Amino acid sequence: MGKEGSKKILAVPSVRRGNGSGHLHRMLHLAAEHPRRVSLFLDRTGKLTPGPTINLKPYEEFIRSEIDFRQLQKESWSYILLDQRETPVSLLAGLKELIPGTPVAAVDEGGKHRKSLEYLIDTLPSLRRQECNLFKPDLNPRPLRRSLYYNCPLKFEKVLISFGGEDPRGLTLPTLIALGKIPFLSRTSITVAAGPAFRELSLPSDIEILRAPGNLREYLSDYDCLITSYGLTALEALAAGIPVVTVNPSRYHSRLAKKTGLLVCGTGKPDAGRLKRALENPRKLIGRCALAEENLRDTADADPSPAELSPSASVCPGCGAAPGRVLGRFPERTFYRCASCTLVYQQRWIPDSTVYNHAYFFDEYKRQYGKSYLDDFAHIRSMGRERLRNIRIENSDPSLLDVGCAYGPFLEAAREAGFRIEGLEPSKEAARWAEEHLGCRVSPMGLEEFVRKNPQKKWDVVTLWYVIEHFPDLESALQQLSGMVKPGGMLALGTPNGAGISARRNLKKFLAASPADHYTILSPKSVKRLLKQKGFRVEKMRIPGMHRERFPVLFRILWPFTAGIARLLRLGDTFEVYARRMDRERKDNSREG
Known part of the structure; x- marks a missing residue:
């Protein structure tokens, strides 16, 4: 699978009397396998965990990488790995106070914190179907010596x-x-x-x-x-x-x-x-x-191992709030719904390895849509022409920046409509193709680098077609985009619909199918709220349709009827937003009046 992360893991096994010694054995084994990555914290004094501890003297020779309270706050930890059976409230609260913001995972957690912890590893089958990120029996130390079941004795000696x-x-x-x-x-x-x-x-x-x-x-x-x-x-x-x-x-x-x-x-x-x-x-x-x-x-899940986990922050990328309700758990990520802004987002536990190269636009695109991106160019351009009908700018010579323009089908449609066009695309190959074949000006870089190099530049229209969900830090991206749109200008975007029929029909399946580089799953409601905070007023919300291939045969047979109902109820699998940036001077004057 992946490589081991660079920052250390803080393993915290139970040493409370009555819990047995299996938790300690398991974390000792993990620390011995990954001595540079895993450090042990044993609450010998009971400062964070109530009750007496087991006798630790017989284990001292095996404890190699133990840290104390002072060292705990000096390190920058990748994550905390609890192996407690039922984590005491005092222990979890104490660790979060000592090393705030550090993600928390747990092994075989059976306590009240199970539903809220960021990552769950189960090594034992559960009675009820309890959702976990990873089912990994081989996390338990495996014997080096093995008997053979087929050497069956006539009697046990x-x-x-x-x-x-x-x-x-x-x-x-x-x-x-x-x-x-x-x-x-x-x-x-x-x-x-x-x-x-x-x-x-x-x-x-x-x-x-x-x-x-x-x-x-x-x-x-x-x-x-x-x-x-x-x-x-x-x-x-x-x-x-x-x-x-x-x-x-x-x-x-x-x-x-x-x-x-x-x-x-x-x-x-x-x-x-x-x-x-x-x-x-x-x-x-x-x-x-x-x-x-x-x-x-x-x-059992084959991958990843705990040493390969390297989590991102679990706070909401839209508003910075603490993690809300867990919606879905998978080996590489956990999905949440923010209690503050209702945004659905993922916390990666294995860094995303997506590269926007030739294979992304050809092989991966073909697997999903049945044709490569360039084979689909004319269709994407025709959709762009339809989208441009929703963009109204008073300027006689309007400028337009398409963020994540790929090979430039929307740029070509915008140029036909009379816009002065410019593109932004992290794929150097796609950016070069758009310049050479379409004569478009395209900067081969990401949004953050582009803003840093062009801090004062503004456009009448900025568009992002199925790009906004790719930003790990959505709040920062929206702030940058807000500064790129002229007062009175428009921000237009399209994105998958987290409130659409596919998500409502089977949320777990919808989340599992969400691409690894889709960090947020937006809905019309959450987008409207987020854009308002950045000074935009939504003028139009368009919900095109659904992915027909994702539904049972009966639904496909009755497609004209079911698709019509879905459009009427605004349940399409994608949606488009057309928002105008408010003129701050005009807004302030209206308040004074």
């Missing part, structure tokens, strides 16, 4: 029991007692993994103890079967090719185990009968676990 680093619900001893009631296990070797925070127990003399294994996953392939609770260790065992039986501390864990395809042999306490039936048929248990592991692999 070596069984491992592990209920995490601290066994908070005390399931180890009851499980041993239940196994002692199963006659055919009398000669089976049973080992208990005693984690770093494991309480001392009086165990039978024939039970082996594996004390504080640094990486339990690397010992798993030494055993025929694992008895554990649903969680990280269970998934590590599946990845190691070891059959798993679960005894769970709660109904919630048991339901998750069943959802994953694992066998449940007790909730709150072990069920000796179920354990007997599970362990007396190794072939059946192995087949079940192999299928569960295959399903996890098949449903």
Whole structure:
């Protein structure tokens, strides 16, 4: 996928007692894999997280890149990665106060913040269909050594029991007692993994103890079967090719185990009968676990990895407000609706790699519209002639700048209509073609560079046909455009309609199909509000139509009727805006009068 970002990731695992040690293990593994990119913050003092912490001494040798409170504010962080199970309110509020404006992602978040966090990574299947950006079971450390499911023993000879680093619900001893009631296990070797925070127990003399294994996953392939609770260790065992039986501390864990395809042999306490039936048929248990592991692999997202994430700011690009309601989550981005200005926009978590080159106008354009941009030139020019009918300027020799003019079809139409034309196009190839073949003056650069080089230049008309959505900082772009239009002049633009029928019919599908370089999804309502703030009055709003190919066959058969209804209700998939820049002097005089 992509390269690792340059700024560091602040990984914040849970070290609270009762949450187990899996969160810490996972972030230690991530930090070890990416030592230059990932730093750990452990709230050892409980300043931000209430309650006692687990004993961290056994982990000290593995903690390489820990930072303290002082260092926290000195670094410029790419993002915060929480691994808390249920992030405490005090922790999230404290981090946002210490390093304000830093985007926040979370792994397997189950708390009240889940819906509002910018990016969600799930490694475990959920009971309900919870939306996440990335489903990535392989974020959990995978064993280097692996057993083979098809090496199926006639009976289990070596069984491992592990209920995490601290066994908070005390399931180890009851499980041993239940196994002692199963006659055919009398000669089976049973080992208990005693984690770093494991309480001392009086165990039978024939039970082996594996004390504080640094990486339990690397010992798993030494055993025929694992008895554990649903969680990280269970998934590590599946990845190691070891059959798993679960005894769970709660109904919630048991339901998750069943959802994953694992066998449940007790909730709150072990069920000796179920354990007997599970362990007396190794072939059946192995087949079940192999299928569960295959399903996890098949449903996982391949990319990106947390180290490749490099998020943009999550504030609204139209008004600068804090993120509003999350509308859609995808591996490379999260969509929001601003609570202040109603703008729909994306926050990129993988930088956009779109390049406006030959392939963009030919290969990509052809994939979307069935022909290349130049093959479509005459059609685009005819649409330009229609758009020019909505532009009224009193000046007898009006000037026009087309921002993002591509190969110049609208410029040619504007010249035919009597405008003094000029174009602005970031693609050097397209700009050169327009100059050589059409004789148009086109500056091969982006808007920001153009304004910097021409700070005082103004035009009677500035147009942007399906360009405005490409600006990451919409507020700044609108401010620059406002300064380029003469008082009384016009700003005209076209853009996809976030309130159109395609968006209303299936918003998630609409957002997923939105091109990577469309940073904002505007609606007639949001555009009108934003332009008013920049001194424009909308004179006309035109909503052309819909994308016929996106609808079911029945809709296409009845297209004249359905398209007519959609136009009447202003539900087209695109819209055009024609706005006039208010003369400030005239506006001020009218207020004084």
